[in-house]
Amino acid sequence: MVTMQCEKIGEQFSAIVEGSLDAAMKLKVEEHLQSCTSCTSQLAELRKLWSMLDELPELSAPAGLHGDIMRSLDAAMNDARPQGGLIERLKAVFASNPRAVLAGAAAIVLLAIAPMFARNSTEASLSILPSAPTTSDVHYSASAIWLQRQTGQVQVTILAPAGQTGVANVKVDLIQNLPDSVYTSVNSVVTNVIPGQLRVVRLTGANTDDLLHYAIMVSTINRAGKSLQSTTVPILTTAVRPAP
């Protein structure tokens, strides 16, 4: 007959099999098992099940699976430059010499914008996102992210250097990196970028206490709004500095 005691013991079955019970509970369980054939037999079955689960054989992967994955990977690699390479290069730049960035176009954008926003923010932090190349022939050489803690607003500045030809349609996404996982777009803005001019877009929706888990994705899009090329770069905390 199953009793209340049996139910409580049942909650401990996995711990019993693992041997992770504390001494007091172990004693209680052993006493119960001596007088309860139902729990004893359930426990024996669970032990058997446990070892069968651990020994469940691996299935072979289909012969063409690796090829399928690599074909998709090649297509994705052709579509966009890998983000990791850029991230690593930027991290290295900031870690070795933060002032090195001042030599780049990013710093010019940043310095032009920073004072304007500093006045309105109570506890501002600043991150910069230099050179976000999006295609082989167009390079948006400077992007700055300004985060206002009061409003959770992120400002992204994009510059297509003079010399590039044509106006590019660009989509800017505020991306949240869910814990150790995939991207989700919190907010996005579509705009165009004229060579030699700055384009400023503002996005809201960032949790300002969780800056590390946000990134900006800049994509070129066609007339139908389809993303052609994109690059995603996290906010670099090594570049954070107090507001002037």
Next chain:
Amino acid sequence: MRLPDPAEQKLIARCKAGERSAFDELIRQYEKRVYNLAYRLSASYDDAGDITVDTFMRVYQAIGLFRGDANFSTWLFRIVTNVYLDRRKKTRNKVTVSLEEVIELEESTVSRQVESDTPGPEEEAETNERNSALDSAIMTLPDYQRLMVLLYHTEGLSYEEIAEALSLPIGTVKSRLNRARLLLRERLQARRELF
């Protein structure tokens, strides 16, 4: 919690740098495990293949943001789970088809796909039948229980790693796994002669 493997860390750093050959190596290391988890979650060979491809595409997109404070396998299995759940949301009404496929598999296909040490033919047949019954019983578990059973028993993740992969408190993982095992035992009662 296992410490990250230095060789694997180097490989991941090369992937972050965009090296195709590094991705190739990383995918070779994990594709079979991803496929197995995907198959046992989806109960469909076709879906398992698609989930595996989608998983590695998400790995490629997100590898730059992998911080390395979790084991790569924990991070990877979280992605498999997300890909599976996303697909499931889109194809909820196709469950019956999957179950039919499982029933069909019980008869023959699984035994052909299983890698084993090939003991005697009778023993082999019995083992295959038992594994097949166990696989089918696992597939009848609710999603979250099935996932935990697979991550713990077939993928060898610890309670801590499962808690991290699924963003759950460790106590919840332990109690849900205990319930899942008891439910599995119950579901296998009908095939008691095999055990």
